[in-house]
Structures are given as structure tokens and as C-alpha cells.
Amino acid sequence: RALGALLDVLELSAGTLHTGQEIDVHAGLPIGTTLTLSARIAQRSERAGMVISILEFELTPAGSSEAALSGRSTLMAVGAAS
Numbered sequence: 001r002a003l004g005a006l007l008d009v010l011e012l013s014a015g016t017l018h019t020g021q022e023i024d025v026h027a028g029l030p031i032g033t034t035l036t037l038s039a040r041i042a043q044r045s046e047r048a049g050m051v052i053s054i055l056e057f058e059l060t061p062a063g064s065s066e067a068a069l070s071g072r073s074t075l076m077a078v079g080a081a082s
Contacts, residue, residue, distance in 0.1 A: 002037050002059050003073060013077050020074035027061075027068045034062040042072065051079045 007018070029035075039057035046052070053075045058067035 002035070002057070002069070003071070006037060006039050006055070006057060006073075012075070016075055016077040018073060019076050021071065022073075023069060023071040025069050026066070029061060029068050035059045035068070036062065046079050049079050051077045053077075 003021075037057060037059055039055055041053055042056040043054040044051065055073045055075065057071055057073070059069040060067050
């Protein structure tokens with residue numbers, strides 16, 4: 001759900017592909033826990049007319065400084081025409 005929410009917020013161009021996913025679970029959480037999702041673009045490159053972006057994200061429970069889940073997602077999109 002968190003990754004879906006993150007992708008909903010991004011302004012992705014039509015045809016963007018979600019090509020990879022890594023998730024590390026650091027702690028279990030009770031149902032109903034309030035979480036904060038933070039994310040950043042860790043890497044962006046252009047190759048053969050495609051833009052490749054790697055997003056890193058964390059889910060942190062309210063009142064904690066330690067992430068319960070962290071991950072990386074790779075997205076590919078057609079680059080802007082030159």
C-alpha cells in the first residue's frame with residue numbers, strides 16, 4: 001500500500017514501467033499503527049532514450065526514529081525528446 005501511495009503522488013509519464021523492487025522488513029507492526037512514508041530519488045540516469053530512476057523509501061511508525069520497512073523501486077520511462 002505504501003509503494004502504491006508513493007507512486008500515486010509522483011507525476012509519472014504515460015508508459016512508465018515499474019521494473020524492480022527490493023523490500024527489507026525490519027520489524028513487525030500491530031494492525032492500526034500510524035506510519036510515516038518518506039522517499040527520495042536515489043539515482044537518475046538516461047540511457048538509449050529512457051530515464052531510469054531509483055526511489056528509496058522507508059516506513060516509520062509514529063513516535064519512532066527507526067524504520068520498520070525500507071525499500072528501493074526502479075522505474076523506467078521514455079525520456080524527453082531532444
